[in-house]
Amino acid sequence: MHDTLALLKKISFPELHRMRLQTLQVNLGYKCNQSCLHCHVNAGPNRTEMMDEATLALIPQVLAARDIATLDLTGGAPELHEGFRALVRAARAQGVRVIDRCNLTILFEPGQDGLAQFLAAQQVDVVASMPCYSAVNVDRQRGEGVFDKSIAALQQLNALGYGQAGSGLVLDLVYNPQGASLPPNQQTLQADYKRELLAHFGIVFNELFALTNMPIQRFGSTLVSKGQFDDYMQLLQGSFHPNNLAGVMCRNMVSVDWQGWLSDCDFNQQLGLPLGRSGVRRHLRDLLKIDLEGQAIRVAGHCYGCTAGQGSSCGGALEH
Numbered sequence: 001m002h003d004t005l006a007l008l009k010k011i012s013f014p015e016l017h018r019m020r021l022q023t024l025q026v027n028l029g030y031k032c033n034q035s036c037l038h039c040h041v042n043a044g045p046n047r048t049e050m051m052d053e054a055t056l057a058l059i060p061q062v063l064a065a066r067d068i069a070t071l072d073l074t075g076g077a078p079e080l081h082e083g084f085r086a087l088v089r090a091a092r093a094q095g096v097r098v099i100d101r102c103n104l105t106i107l108f109e110p111g112q113d114g115l116a117q118f119l120a121a122q123q124v125d126v127v128a129s130m131p132c133y134s135a136v137n138v139d140r141q142r143g144e145g146v147f148d149k150s151i152a153a154l155q156q157l158n159a160l161g162y163g164q165a166g167s168g169l170v171l172d173l174v175y176n177p178q179g180a181s182l183p184p185n186q187q188t189l190q191a192d193y194k195r196e197l198l199a200h201f202g203i204v205f206n207e208l209f210a211l212t213n214m215p216i217q218r219f220g221s222t223l224v225s226k227g228q229f230d231d232y233m234q235l236l237q238g239s240f241h242p243n244n245l246a247g248v249m250c251r252n253m254v255s256v257d258w259q260g261w262l263s264d265c266d267f268n269q270q271l272g273l274p275l276g277r278s279g280v281r282r283h284l285r286d287l288l289k290i291d292l293e294g295q296a297i298r299v300a301g302h303c304y305g306c307t308a309g310q311g312s313s314c315g316g317a318l319e320h
Helices: 005-009 053-065 084-093 115-121 135-142 146-159 186-201 217-225 229-238 242-247 266-271 284-288 301-307
Strands: 023-027 070-074 097-102 125-129 171-175 208-210 253-256
Touching: 005 301, 023 053, 023 266, 053 084, 053 284, 070 084, 084 097, 084 115, 115 146, 125 146, 146 171, 146 186, 171 186, 186 208, 217 229, 229 301, 242 301, 253 266, 266 301
Parallel strands: 023 070, 023 253, 070 097, 097 125, 125 171, 171 208
Antiparallel strands: none
């Protein structure tokens, strides 16, 4: 696989500094029941990296010490970690909002019985990958049969109240382009998703997040292999909107890898870039004592992916 970090380091990006920490985004491990082309984590069924118990136990302590409002759980498939449910219970008991970045098909994996019911009982926000409302496009990007399972999972979540008005159970969907292009307008695409999913499958949801594909890991390597890397970077840089700098996720979030090491965002984590510009590696346990507000953020060429066009973050477009 081609490493794009050396190429990205050559590209300058405006300086950014941290605001108050509001979200702890934790990667519980790289094991996943799917292997998707756009995955910037390079997750898959054969990955074995998973967070150990000692690091997992630090998470509720850090949430309390830094008064963090949101715990954002990702992977891989975060639900495959044996400590996933206990961690969710602990965070919810502290009044922390929990987000589960769910690939939907995980609901039907062996050992995941009652997962949807558990998420509903704990009032976990579900952010679900759904790259299209067309079976052909979804299966092409994520594997044969994924679309049908995803639809069944969404219907199961709807039946529990997810996405239903007044239920308090949030169900958001995530769209990624299939190639080297920016996502279309999020609001227009959301209207298309809502119309098509309701008409054909009776599915409702709250919001659609349109995310830009990052030129790193599996997708970045594919760009290099196809000779498209430079063109894609020109697209991102040429679509840069400086007003998006104020809303990028790295300003109030910190990313934690499966070993507990900190990065400014999930993308920096996958590039092996430690938190900040000092070069000093920081661990989750350090957040028990230090405050990150005001510190400089590590940036490189891939940051244009978050600031191009309508902008892109873990919560979708920055411009609405």
